[in-house]
Amino acid sequence: MSKMRYSRRSLLKTGGAALAATALPAPMIWAQEIKDITLRQFGTGVSNLNEVGQKVKEDLGFTLEMTALDSDAVTQRAATQPDSFDIADIEYWICKKVWPTGNLQAMDVSKIKNYDEIVGIFKSGKLTPDSTIAQGTAPHTVGFVEGPGSTSFASEETGFMTLIPTIYNADTLGIRPDLIGRPIDSWAELLNPEFKGKASLLDISSIGIMDAAMVCEAMGEITYGDKGNMTREEIDKTMAIMTDAKRAGQFRAFWKTFDESVNLMASGEVVIQSMWSPAITAVKTRGIDCVYQPLKEGYRSWGGGLGLSKSLSGMELDAAYDYINWYLSGWVGGFLMRQGYYSAVPSTSKEFMSADEWGYWFEGKAAAGDITNPYGDVLAKAGDVRDGGSFTDRMGAVACWNSVMDENQYMVRKWNEFIAA
Numbered sequence: 001m002s003k004m005r006y007s008r009r010s011l012l013k014t015g016g017a018a019l020a021a022t023a024l025p026a027p028m029i030w031a032q033e034i035k036d037i038t039l040r041q042f043g044t045g046v047s048n049l050n051e052v053g054q055k056v057k058e059d060l061g062f063t064l065e066m067t068a069l070d071s072d073a074v075t076q077r078a079a080t081q082p083d084s085f086d087i088a089d090i091e092y093w094i095c096k097k098v099w100p101t102g103n104l105q106a107m108d109v110s111k112i113k114n115y116d117e118i119v120g121i122f123k124s125g126k127l128t129p130d131s132t133i134a135q136g137t138a139p140h141t142v143g144f145v146e147g148p149g150s151t152s153f154a155s156e157e158t159g160f161m162t163l164i165p166t167i168y169n170a171d172t173l174g175i176r177p178d179l180i181g182r183p184i185d186s187w188a189e190l191l192n193p194e195f196k197g198k199a200s201l202l203d204i205s206s207i208g209i210m211d212a213a214m215v216c217e218a219m220g221e222i223t224y225g226d227k228g229n230m231t232r233e234e235i236d237k238t239m240a241i242m243t244d245a246k247r248a249g250q251f252r253a254f255w256k257t258f259d260e261s262v263n264l265m266a267s268g269e270v271v272i273q274s275m276w277s278p279a280i281t282a283v284k285t286r287g288i289d290c291v292y293q294p295l296k297e298g299y300r301s302w303g304g305g306l307g308l309s310k311s312l313s314g315m316e317l318d319a320a321y322d323y324i325n326w327y328l329s330g331w332v333g334g335f336l337m338r339q340g341y342y343s344a345v346p347s348t349s350k351e352f353m354s355a356d357e358w359g360y361w362f363e364g365k366a367a368a369g370d371i372t373n374p375y376g377d378v379l380a381k382a383g384d385v386r387d388g389g390s391f392t393d394r395m396g397a398v399a400c401w402n403s404v405m406d407e408n409q410y411m412v413r414k415w416n417e418f419i420a421a
Contacts, residue, residue, distance in 0.1 A: 037062040043089025088307040092139040096404040104307045106160040114328045117345045122165040136228025136401035139303040163305030165344035170299035170394040174275030178289040188218040200273035203254035205415040228403030239414045243421045277340030285377035294388040298399030338374045364390030
């Protein structure tokens with residue numbers, strides 16, 4: 001059916017002469033029906049972008065309604081309101097919470113045109129055959145199920161995915177080098193008393209706890225069995241260290257939204273903090289020196305994908321598969337990579353980027369000219385190199401993934417106590 005629809009759509013684009021030659025009414029029926037389709041998508045503001053919705057309308061003909069929520073609200077909606085959405089744009093750690101509810105349907109990878117080109121991180125967990133799989137909820141551990149209707153995860157590729165991967169990155173600390181005035185090379189610096197009152201931490205428990213763990217381990221205070229699946233004792237030790245620092249005045253603020261993190265860093269109120277790649281980009285576009293600092297202990301990584309509601313069926317389900325294939329065909333990947341993210345299918349994204357952009361963002365090469373974000377704002381000048389270097393350098397240094405722990409409820413309670421302390 002998918003191939004048939006694409007051929008029908010191509011007929012529509014060839015003009016009236018071709019339509020007359022075919023003498024088939026079906027393309028006109030399809031064209032009318034596709035215009036009537038609306039798919040409802042929700043997710044975080046990272047990838048639920050108006051530009052994507054506009055391009056979907058232009059390229060595919062149907063309407064994509066997008067709602068941006070914070071991570072906790074995304075999790076709650078996916079787990080409790082399956083009839084309120086068609087497409088869930090969620091992270092893999094969220095999938096671990098949502099999939100067992102049965103609210104999403106398994107996706108047949110035979111319908112995914114570029115499946116073979118999806119990076120190995122999402123299939124085997126390895127960037128290269130020699131890679132070490134990082135701690136935490138690595139995407140491949142929750143990426144496959146045995147088949148339709150299965151509510152448990154499979155240990156290897158099966159032909160049925162929970163999410164079709166789309167976007168991911170290697171996260172680290174953002175710093176203001178102009179205000180710090182010396183090299184920063186360790187996660188432990190977040191709790192350095194030198195930055196008392198000028199540090200900030202992300203207040204989303206499932207992500208913030210991972211930053212905290214990277215800090216505590218870098219300080220030599222705790223050696224975790226698995227930072228992404230702590231014991232109660234490890235949670236208690238981690239939160240005790242962070243609470244002591246909070247009470248000593250180490251933190252200027254705890255942020256939940258992209259804008260909060262940008263404003264804290266751009267204003268200079270904070271000089272070191274948890275940060276996301278586009279937030280660094282936003283600060284740089286204001287002409288302010290801001291670096292996504294590579295650290296010797298490695299990166300905390302995350303990945304996201306598109307999941308389908310169990311309620312989605314018929315022509316809307318077909319349209320959703322068309323949308324996912326379109327998503328992986330390159331335009332969205334190029335758009336997101338100009339913000340510092342990576343595409344699950346880098347090879348198609350390359351086709352929508354200049355050689356200089358690809359060299360800067362993916363290969364770690366020095367820019368030959370101005371490098372801009374998707375909106376045309378200059379981020380880097382000739383000679384600049386991306387923070388952390390190439391795709392292989394950055395994603396090859398991932399120490400842990402955002403996670404949902406076995407002791408998740410206990411962790412959340414302890415995290416909330418820390419924030420309230």
